[in-house]
Amino acid sequence: MNDGNQVIVNISNMVSQMQYYPQIAKDLTEDSIVDMEVGIFTYPISNTQEDDADENQTADSDS
Helix, strand or coil: CCCCCEEECCHHHHHHHHCCHHHHHHHCCCCEEEECCCCCEEEEHHHHHHHHHHHHHHHHHHC
16 A cells, blocks of 8 residues: 555455555554455554564574
8 A cells, every 4th residue: 555554355355345444544553464354454564574584583593
């Protein structure tokens, strides 16, 4: 999205579910991932970047 958020949604449900996006985006305090595949869940993008870094660090130490 142009506001820094990322949206995950099934293409077949996109039109019906995107009508909820403005209300959800209004309540977000930081750039987030909005997962609309099954229900609607949000989580900060920074959490996913930290998880990726943790996984990479663990993989490096296993080598």
